[in-house]
Amino acid sequence: MATPTLGHKDKILFIVRWWIGLMMVINGWHIFNPNGMVFFENLFRTSVPFPFPVFMAYLAKTIEFFGGILVCIGLLTRVASSLIGCTMLVATFTANKGALFEMYGALTFSLVCLSLWLLIFGPGRWSLDYFIFDRRLKKKEAKTPVEVQTR
Numbered sequence: 001m002a003t004p005t006l007g008h009k010d011k012i013l014f015i016v017r018w019w020i021g022l023m024m025v026i027n028g029w030h031i032f033n034p035n036g037m038v039f040f041e042n043l044f045r046t047s048v049p050f051p052f053p054v055f056m057a058y059l060a061k062t063i064e065f066f067g068g069i070l071v072c073i074g075l076l077t078r079v080a081s082s083l084i085g086c087t088m089l090v091a092t093f094t095a096n097k098g099a100l101f102e103m104y105g106a107l108t109f110s111l112v113c114l115s116l117w118l119l120i121f122g123p124g125r126w127s128l129d130y131f132i133f134d135r136r137l138k139k140k141e142a143k144t145p146v147e148v149q150t151r
Contacts, residue, residue: 013124017071020114023107024068024084031061048094063087071118074127078119085115 030036040061044053063083070080088111099105123129 009121010124010126013118013121014126016114016118017074017077017123017127020081020084020111020118021068021070021072023111024064024071026068028061028063028065028068031058031065037061043095047097048090060087060091074123074129075132077123077127077129081115081118085112085119088112088115 030040037057040057041054044050044057044060048056050056064087067080067084067087070076071084088108092105092108092112096102096105096108125134
């Protein structure tokens with residue numbers, strides 16, 4: 001089996017980024033709908049053992065929505081994917097406790113794994129992180145003199 005080229009790796013990272021980002025934006029959209037947040041406020045009050053349950057519900061939905069946007073466009077991808085991964089890990093072991101192999105438990109755990117994958121491999125070349133940060137580093141490296149080895 002041939003190893004994927006750099007172009008394939010970037011395509012795969014792009015698809016994974018968009019999948020995670022889209023899922024998070026869709027799930028975090030409830031923050032703008034007061035009727036949708038009632039469910040999450042009640043869920044956090046009853047089944048999630050955290051102090052300030054209403055604040056934590058809004059914090060989770062804010063991370064999901066805005067973190068999803070950042071992951072989609074590939075800006076601050078590692079930071080956003082780590083926050084999403086932590087949020088989904090908490091959701092997996094609190095709200096979806098005992099349901100790892102059911103629909104919502106499997107979804108949240110998959111998002112944890114994919115967020116970890118993005119955290120390790122980064123956003124790829126098709127991202128704003130690459131255009132903003134990696135290019136700047138390459139220009140800086142190009143300006144530094146190369147050491148010449150003498151025999």
